[in-house]
Amino acid sequence: MRKVKILVSGRVQGVYFRLFTQNKAKHFSIKGSAKNLPDGRVEIIAEAESIAIEKFIKWCHKGPITARVDHVEIIELQHDEALTSFEIK
Template sequence: MVRKVKILVSGRVQGVYFRAFTQNKAKQLGVKGSARNLADGRVEIIAEAKSPTIEEFIKWCSKGPVTARVDHIEMAELQSDEQLTSFDIIR
């Protein structure tokens, strides 16, 4: 089953290449979606993949790359109305 989720990551996650590392991990796992910085200092990730892959990706996001410090993540299920085709960084 394909799942689509929104993940909000809080902590030291901007200015530490969090989005680029997230994109690399997503490509490695075959996750489609996007990552963007929010004005409040968090990173918003939209991710779509099969359920076991999404679970692995969420687990990675809760730790992040060594350059970051993840304090908290929030996750919400989204409707998968259109299938995503790549993982992009939104600037």
């Protein structure tokens, strides 16, 4: 299992980015969350098998058609306790 924090910059708030992210996470069987940050970025916590995480990160670089992704930062996290769902916060 792999757990990462994904910080997505660009036009990613107010364009249903978190909802599309939740749908894509379910598609890849990823657990975690997505939330808007005060600085305009979206923070995603994602936990799954490494192959699924890589596919999900690749999608995050494009995002939904309504968004414009300028930058994606990946931070590896410790896999401490297993997450049970993917939530929008």
